[in-house]
Amino acid sequence: xxxxxxxxxxxxxxxxxxxxxxxxxxxxxxxxxxxxxxxxxxxxxxxxxxxxxxxxxxxxxxxxxxxxxxxxxxxxxxx
Numbered sequence: 339x340x341x342x343x344x345x346x347x348x349x350x351x352x353x354x355x356x357x358x359x360x361x362x363x364x365x366x367x368x369x370x371x372x373x374x375x376x377x378x379x380x381x382x383x384x385x386x387x388x389x390x391x392x393x394x395x396x397x398x399x400x401x402x403x404x405x406x407x408x409x410x411x412x413x414x415x416x417x
Contacts, residue, residue, distance in 0.1 A: 352368070
């Protein structure tokens with residue numbers, strides 16, 4: 339049986355926010371996923387603004403966007 343529950347961690351103990359349908363003494367396995375440490379979701383506008391601010395090419399890069407096709411599709415050789 340899989341049940342998703344919410345709990346609060348207080349003084350070393352997980353306190354359930356709602357009762358769950360388990361018999362007393364039932365052994366369970368707990369996976370903790372903290373909901374408080376989530377990074378703020380960015381809006382599409384914020385994401386696009388960050389992308390637009392990125393440099394198109396950097397002069398010290400070994401490869402650039404111009405090399406894209408050459409790298410993926412090397413010249414055909416008959417030898």
